[in-house]
Amino acid sequence: MENPTGERWDVFCRVVDNFGDVGVSWRIARQLSREHGKAVRLWLDDLTVLAKLRPEVDPTRDGQKLEEVEIARMRDQFQPAEVADVVVETFGCDPPESYVLAMAGRAEKPRWINLEYLSAEDWVEGSHALPSPNPRLPLTKHYFFPGFTSRTGGLLREQDLLARRDEFQRDTGARAAFWRSLVGKAPPENALKVSLFSYTDAPVESLAHACRQYPGPVWLIAAEGAATAALRGFGRPNHDVLRRNNHSGGARRDVQVFTIPFLEQDRYDQLLWACDVNFVRGEDSFVRAQWAGRPFVWNIYPTDDGAHWIKMAAFLSRYTANLERSHAGAVASLWEAWNRRPIDDSSGRSTPPLAESWAAYVARLDALKAHARAWPERLRTQRDLADQLVDFVENALK
Numbered sequence: 001m002e003n004p005t006g007e008r009w010d011v012f013c014r015v016v017d018n019f020g021d022v023g024v025s026w027r028i029a030r031q032l033s034r035e036h037g038k039a040v041r042l043w044l045d046d047l048t049v050l051a052k053l054r055p056e057v058d059p060t061r062d063g064q065k066l067e068e069v070e071i072a073r074m075r076d077q078f079q080p081a082e083v084a085d086v087v088v089e090t091f092g093c094d095p096p097e098s099y100v101l102a103m104a105g106r107a108e109k110p111r112w113i114n115l116e117y118l119s120a121e122d123w124v125e126g127s128h129a130l131p132s133p134n135p136r137l138p139l140t141k142h143y144f145f146p147g148f149t150s151r152t153g154g155l156l157r158e159q160d161l162l163a164r165r166d167e168f169q170r171d172t173g174a175r176a177a178f179w180r181s182l183v184g185k186a187p188p189e190n191a192l193k194v195s196l197f198s199y200t201d202a203p204v205e206s207l208a209h210a211c212r213q214y215p216g217p218v219w220l221i222a223a224e225g226a227a228t229a230a231l232r233g234f235g236r237p238n239h240d241v242l243r244r245n246n247h248s249g250g251a252r253r254d255v256q257v258f259t260i261p262f263l264e265q266d267r268y269d270q271l272l273w274a275c276d277v278n279f280v281r282g283e284d285s286f287v288r289a290q291w292a293g294r295p296f297v298w299n300i301y302p303t304d305d306g307a308h309w310i311k312m313a314a315f316l317s318r319y320t321a322n323l324e325r326s327h328a329g330a331v332a333s334l335w336e337a338w339n340r341r342p343i344d345d346s347s348g349r350s351t352p353p354l355a356e357s358w359a360a361y362v363a364r365l366d367a368l369k370a371h372a373r374a375w376p377e378r379l380r381t382q383r384d385l386a387d388q389l390v391d392f393v394e395n396a397l398k
């Protein structure tokens with residue numbers, strides 16, 4: 001896409017842990033380049049994570065192009081060749097000091113954005129787009145908060161994402177080909193396909209056992225990492241591990257566990273689109289699961305102060321607002337069981353065992369599928385984050 005303004009954007013990301021920070025940073029960099037024609041450079045202090053999401057990246061090289069985005073290695077001791085017109089710092093990662101000094105030295109000061117973590121909490125609206133003058137330098141940073149309401153910066157959503165999703169979900173051939181390429185065979189028509197991307201503490205084994213109660217075949221597709229490790233005890237991967245015939249002559253109840261390698265980022269979207277229930281985590285897979293339009297269970301990134309329970313409750317109250325109460329209760333109790341919510345001292349309310357809340361959840365799957373389908377239709381009425389960010393930079397900060 002042409003770069004009518006010739007504007008240069010630098011996006012900075014430091015890898016704290018896991019994949020999400022880079023997952024989000026790559027998405028925004030690609031979208032700014034592909035959909036808004038910006039000349040984008042993505043600065044990373046560690047390229048190995050991006051190489052997991054995009055195997056064509058060579059993590060040993062200091063500079064390379066990925067699609068139209070320049071990928072550059074960020075070192076703290078470095079003399080920036082030039083400073084961009086717009087600087088996006090993701091998740092408060094602090095660009096190198098030498099770069100910030102160079103920003104201050106520019107005649108026309110760059111516009112400086114701090115792209116924050118996603119939260120559904122109410123306070124986000126009041127913090128979105130707030131300026132923060134630098135105490136030492138003639139620079140002002142603006143905080144840009146993703147979110148679920150019109151008074152936030154919106155959610156990452158590529159322009160063609162939902163059209164690609166619909167095309168894939170409509171096309172039985174494409175989905176069968178996807179499964180064959182992933183696990184060597186297509187699932188039985190009535191199989192419940194469940195994808196698992198979780199943190200180490202999630203009760204994955206309890207879920208695998210609970211799936212035996214499901215009145216039909218279950219496919220558990222475990223992404224490389226915590227989930228596969230937890231399922232290692234279940235016999236040989238990619239084989240029926242929990243077969244049980246239903247003596248009443250009903251459907252056979254076999255749970256098959258498939259452990260799959262880490263997928264290229266866009267292919268992971270297809271997995272979410274192809275499954276019936278998606279267990280996701282962190283931030284980026286959490287948002288992708290919502291766009292997939294399928295029921296999902298969020299393994300939230302735990303914080304020592306327990307603030308993640310407030311964050312989860314804030315999202316649940318938005319997500320289940322239009323859901324019939326008993327269905328909303330089933331969603332909340334499965335999420336709490338999956339995140340091992342401790343007994344609530346004030347209410348003394350304890351979280352039901354995973355098996356119980358899973359059974360209550362799958363018993364309502366038709367209603368939850370309809371709700372999961374409607375949710376992204378609501379979210380898409382909001383302008384996407386990249387679009388709002390460009391507008392904010394080019395108009396509000398001009």
Ligand code: TRH
Nearest residue numbers: 018019020021023223262263265268281282283284285
């Ligand atoms: O990896 P995460 O746990 O990252 C999280 C988030 O960044 C969170 O904000 C931060 O607080 C925490 O780390 C420290 O989960 P997340 O955000 O879902 O990112 C995973 C990325 O990996 C996402 O872009 C999807 C991608 N992915 C693939 O590309 N292929 C795969 O096979 C899988 C399972 C994931």
